[in-house]
Amino acid sequence: MELKSNHSSPVLTDPIPVNNSRLGIHSNLLSYQQSGGSLSSGKYMTIPRKKPGKLEDVWSNGWLEAMRSSSPPRKRLIKDKDFTIEAAADDFDIAYCSWMIKYPSALKSFDQILKNAKNKKVAVFLDYDGTLSPIVDDPDRAFMSDSMRSAIRDVAKYFPTAIISGRSRDKVYELVGLTELYYAGSHGMDIMGPVSHAESGDHPNCIRSTDQQGKEVNLFQPAREFIPMIDEVLKTLVENTKDIKGANVENHKFCTSVHYRNVEEKNWPTIAQRVHDILKDYPRLRLTHGRKVLEIRPVIDWNKGKAVEFLLESLGLSDRDDVLAIYIGDDKTDEDAFKVFRERNLGYGILVSSVPKESNAFFSVRDPSEVKKFLKALVTWKKFEKA
Ligand SMILES: [Mg+2]
Numbered sequence: 001m002e003l004k005s006n007h008s009s010p011v012l013t014d015p016i017p018v019n020n021s022r023l024g025i026h027s028n029l030l031s032y033q034q035s036g037g038s039l040s041s042g043k044y045m046t047i048p049r050k051k052p053g054k055l056e057d058v059w060s061n062g063w064l065e066a067m068r069s070s071s072p073p074r075k076r077l078i079k080d081k082d083f084t085i086e087a088a089a090d091d092f093d094i095a096y097c098s099w100m101i102k103y104p105s106a107l108k109s110f111d112q113i114l115k116n117a118k119n120k121k122v123a124v125f126l127d128y129d130g131t132l133s134p135i136v137d138d139p140d141r142a143f144m145s146d147s148m149r150s151a152i153r154d155v156a157k158y159f160p161t162a163i164i165s166g167r168s169r170d171k172v173y174e175l176v177g178l179t180e181l182y183y184a185g186s187h188g189m190d191i192m193g194p195v196s197h198a199e200s201g202d203h204p205n206c207i208r209s210t211d212q213q214g215k216e217v218n219l220f221q222p223a224r225e226f227i228p229m230i231d232e233v234l235k236t237l238v239e240n241t242k243d244i245k246g247a248n249v250e251n252h253k254f255c256t257s258v259h260y261r262n263v264e265e266k267n268w269p270t271i272a273q274r275v276h277d278i279l280k281d282y283p284r285l286r287l288t289h290g291r292k293v294l295e296i297r298p299v300i301d302w303n304k305g306k307a308v309e310f311l312l313e314s315l316g317l318s319d320r321d322d323v324l325a326i327y328i329g330d331d332k333t334d335e336d337a338f339k340v341f342r343e344r345n346l347g348y349g350i351l352v353s354s355v356p357k358e359s360n361a362f363f364s365v366r367d368p369s370e371v372k373k374f375l376k377a378l379v380t381w382k383k384f385e386k387a
Pocket of ligand 1: 127128129130131329330331
């Protein structure tokens, strides 16, 4: 497959730094900052790292602060009288309402979105966890509802639709279970896309394969060479965290994650230190923070934003004025896609969030139930447009 230059130079880019100064929300969510580093002549970037082994490391490099801020409560815990509770709730609502001036509701702005979608080919990109399914304590039980599945099935009847998840592609397919979609797992490092518009076989990481239905597809796996390394780290992580109650290591094939949602907060320094100590031996891996999860992935220039560009290209929808793409996601990793949407004027990023946070998205929805409403509205619009 012929790839554009921006697809083929795997040099480190961290998820975009989010400027949270306006809201005072913590922004230093990355363990290794890019500043001060320099691009090496090879494919990868050398990242300065702190010396391992001391507990202070996970404090001084911001890991613990990032872990605590990765999933802020919707409202402050109030233990005073009723009056105080109401005041705090009002404070939150005021903050949320003022945030929505910057990130208007995609439902309330639906007419505006439609105005720009008219006579255009619409493509839909969806994150999974926290977007189509609720965030739950056990990641293996993050099921989406039948009504959500039905809404997505309808969307896919009218628009090219892809799921882009941090989970392994197989896992997200198992959870979604719709053959009519395209799937990108492991933060876009494992893409199954159509062959119709792609010149397959030219790129070393792109191979022809067949999907679950036996249909010919392109598999694009830019981090393929990292599989043995990720496998090794996964085994070490499982071994080194097995005595920490509630810790859950998940295999995503091209990346791995350590969930600490069910770990007592007093044990967070321990889990952070263990992960930190393992990573010191793997300079080609890096850590990012998700919602109550530490994610370990290869140091390559590939993310959900690149995955969207790749899929649009594969679908023959790249560099066209008559295409409007919509991306809905809730996590830091989705910001890479939102950023690409803004920079390339691809369409609209929609952030799923019930708390104010800075984003590169254009619009917002509160939760998966609003995502479903939005998807249904898209289908209704298309049906009427065709009628
Ligand atoms: Mg998500």
